[in-house]
Amino acid sequence: MHSSLALIWTVTAATTLLQAANGLLQALMPLRMQAEGLSINSIGLVAAAYGLGFSSGCFLAPAFIRHVGYIRAFASLAAVAAVVVLAMTQAHTTLAWALLRGTIGLTFACIFTVTDGWISARAISSHRGRIMSFYMICTKLALMVSPLGIALGSIDADGFFMAVSAVMSLSLLPIAATTTEEPPAPSGVKIRVRSLFKAAPSAVVGSFVVGLVNGPVIAITPVFGVSIGLSQDKAAALLFALQAGSLAMQYPLGWLSDRTDRRYIIAALAGGTSLVSLLILFVSASGAQNLVLVSFAIWGGLALCIYAVCVAHACDIVDPGQIISTVGTLLFSWATGVTVGPLLGAFAMDLMGPKGLFIYSAVVSLALTVFVVMRIRQLPRPAAKGGFVEVVPSGAAASTITARNDTQSPSRDDAEPQPQSAASAVARADTSS
Template sequence: MLSNVLKTTWPLFLGLAFLMLGNGLQGTLVSWRANFEGFSSSTTGWIMTAFYIGFLAGSMYTGKLIREVGHIRVFAALASLASTAVLVQILFIDPFAWLVMRLVTGFCFAGVYVVVESWLNARSDNESRGRILSIYMIVSYAGLAGGQLLFKVADPTSVSLFLLSSILLSIALIPLLISRVTAPIEEESENMSVIQLIKISPTGVMSMTLTSMATGVVLGMGAVYAANSGMSISQTAVFMSVFIAMGALAQWPVGWVSDNFDRRLVIFGLCVVASCLSVILYQMDPKSTYFVMLFGLFGAAALPIYSLSVAHTNDRLKPQQMTSASSTMVLFSGIGAAAGPITVGYLLNAYGNSMFLVYLGGIHFILGAAVLYQISQRKAVPDEFQVDHQLMSSRVTAIALEAVALDAEESWKADEEAK
């Protein structure tokens, strides 16, 4: 029963909410403050990319730590380290120090996500797994969007917001440490090779990589673009929050459509919308309310592409392959997310602030053209073999993707038995 699972997992959801608030605030704060401190856009790009490199490393190696010392100890250690890393950035206003701290922060956040996701996956049963995953993603998106709004509660040129982010990360420890929750047993899983996954689902791999680049650009360099465009602190907070909130809300209708049509056509349609909106936004005043509203619509088109990419990839996999492919999917999305801020940072340095929108539009144009080509080369997966769409954040680890795979595999088996 879902209610029984929630009784044992609510501390995880509560801790996750505080973690995401701190993470959302920190990402915008660091990029905005780096720009304020006079760091070049390329330097800021490296700093923001360091988070995704750390995240990728953490998602790969945390499982070993959990098997050695346990979920609770790993969660506590990594959350404390992430909280400390924020404070170090106050003490040392230096690009290299910030890059190292963002690397550490990314590793820590990946680690705590692995803990939360593996815990939820172990505590879920066949009946509740899909709904538990949905709740997890809703809490993640709500916390991330809410963290952006916290950017305007204090002066970002002072130490207050760094302290607030650190406090939120520290509070996240409390629900888990004071509750009687039994940790699951962590098991090692086998990974699918990169080449094998590309052969099975070239569209899914390409789509995951490119859409992760776009998301990494907005979350990593969006505050820099906003500051350089003359947006106020309050406008910057709303600008970032609306992108995430609209993207999260669009997941349900987009997911329903993709369950009933060729997902590649849905991805192509979203790319067309995102590309067109980029062109319109390029010609508008970034400080206007209409610009922020349209950028929210851009988020509604861009953010759901990742979960569609995961679903399309699972459509092409055999049920027994889905779990082993999860870590390889995270590898591609991590590479894309890391590449985005670096490349945009250099482009902003060389050609100006407008390259932010040009880059986002260009990525979606290229992805749309590539998907259209794949549609002409490969047949669509029949409707009866498509897995159900599952709400996904672009910052999940292989554990969450494994849970999606298990849910899809169980649904497939249920359908086969019904026949």
Template sequence: MTAVFFSTWPLLVGVLLLMVGNGMQSSLLGIRGGIEDFTTLQISLVMSSYFAGFLFGSKMVPDMIQRVGHVRVFAALGSIISAVLVCYPVMPDWLIWALMRVAIGFSFSGVYITAESWLNNTATNETRGQALSIYMIVQMLGIVTSQILLNVGDPAGFAIFVLPSVLVSIAFIPILLTVTQAPTFETTERLSFARLYEVSPLGVVGMFLAGGIFACMFGMAAVWGTVVGLSVAQISAFIAAMYVGGLVFQYPIGWMSDRMDRRALIGIVAAVGAVAMFITTFLPIAMWVLIPAAIVIGGVANPMYSLLIAHTNDHLTKEQMAGASAGLLLSNGLGAMAGPPIIGWMMDRIGQQGFFVFICALMVMIAAYAAYRTTQRTAPKPEDTGAFVVMAPTAAAVAVGQLMEEAGQDTAAEVEQL
């Protein structure tokens, strides 16, 4: 794995800085929105707009790359991101912010697709799985780091918004100057959404509900923290703990998923999350409560994303795996778009408890549907299932599709050895 890191470090450093910039801007907007007296519903629509842009990008950027090339698309989208990041504090209008969030979501989607294509092209068949796993870990580390940097400036000022813009601009230097050969970009045959649902109902429904949970983590957590009066340091610690939880619990849950019915494990993990969120609604707002709660949210939501993809993979042919990634990301993106407005409405209606109530409700739905699906067909034997691979909810279609294929290839290799 060390050799893989040293061969791909320029890309990984660039991705790390991109994630730091993206994580900072999301949390900053949640805090600054409260300072600007935006309503909870208004700022929730701003947060939702990012995921709308991300979905548009996943559909349109591949065609842009084929027309004008990776380098031009990469540079153009990077310029848009840097410009938008410094425009937020000078145009404090929630509707303008929503439009800018669409643009920045579109641009980040394109940047991730380009970076993942380059990473995929740089790695060999023997190292591709390791490279993509390191890529996922780097993404999560970038978000954790971004929350630490929230404390270096005043969110009511201008300078703190310049920092993520600078980081994003710097992120392109190692990528564009080190990678000399642009990768070939191949579109995969897509699996229809109806066919994907027929193959794996739990995968499609679960990804939709998990998208709503992820939107809370990536956008609405800072909004909730501002509403309840947390300091910037407390908000940053709360959000960082979510991703630390994801890093810590990915591998233990992944180990279990390769040894039992994944539907049962999905139900168990979701039920644990639901119970934890239900209890949290009745506890005082204090850091000794919030940090463990955040670790549980992250420890459940991040592995849940990987579990659902692994479960779906178990029912696909090798040729369908990459194409299915687009449908799974569409389902997840639609859930992420719907999540912030709903949780914003709930917080307006029932108060700050709406944040944990919403997450609890989604967890209950996932657990209940997973339990139902266990009664509908027999689970494949563990030795016949694909390998669990670490996937961050921030990944684009290239990485998800490639990791799905890698998992299928690993299983095929194990079968050949038997």
């Protein structure tokens, strides 16, 4: 596991900086739009534009990575995102916000396909959950702390947008300076929702529902906080609480998921999310601000950890050569949920008031719990496969890549996994600039 961590530190550092910028942007945009007089439905529409852009990016990402490679893809897209954030200082209409937010979604889809694919290519099934957890912990720390920066300035000025753009630009440095060879570029990769659904339906549906629920909650939480009487900085602190809870639970859940059928973890997290959504309704009505923060932390520790377990579950099942396609498909499923979710969440909030957001969350999360439990009853334990790509850190023009493919082939549902294939060497030529 330590050798795998040594090979992912640069991409983890780059993504952490990018997510620090993203976290501040998540808190800033809804508050800025609300200050400019946009309605809750308009804010939901802008959040949906992000999901639409993200889902479009999922289709473009594999071909773009194949054409330019992981490193160049990350660097060029992060630069585009930094420029788009600066353009947000001139956005004053719903259409302008939606177009810019949609462009950010498209670039982030490609970036996260790069980073998630890079990380997934470095881990075998036996420790994939922990590797993913280390990566998620670093990025969640950034997402957790950065929204608190709202208290340091005025949302009416443009300084926050310039700060976000600067940090996005800095995220290029770790990737540009890496001495570790990137994974081989994917070939012939496509988004395959139907085939992945047949292989890992719990992962596909889970990713979709995560988008349906987490998308509107993260996008509208600052507005929700203001609606229940919190100040703007305390409303932004709710995002801190969400990410803090997620951070606390990420590694323990990754460790636990490595030791059992990951679908049990998905079902338990979804069921817990439904219950805590009802808890949030109760404590927000009581006016106890500290309890509101605690309940949001618990919600984040459950709901925001589901996606990582879904990715690990799907990557256990598919062949190593399909990992990039699998990651892209799960991102597409999540993005489809994020496109629809904010519209539904904003509608529920407009119809029932602030409480509508978490009534919606409770119902949708419960539906996921029921689906995964039904899948577990139909297939007690799916067969698993795992892949690990080991790259020698080198500054040379070419490097040797050793690919390990550990295939589990149980003779019955509860049989012990049996490694099947040996390691093979593959040479990768460096791409000229």
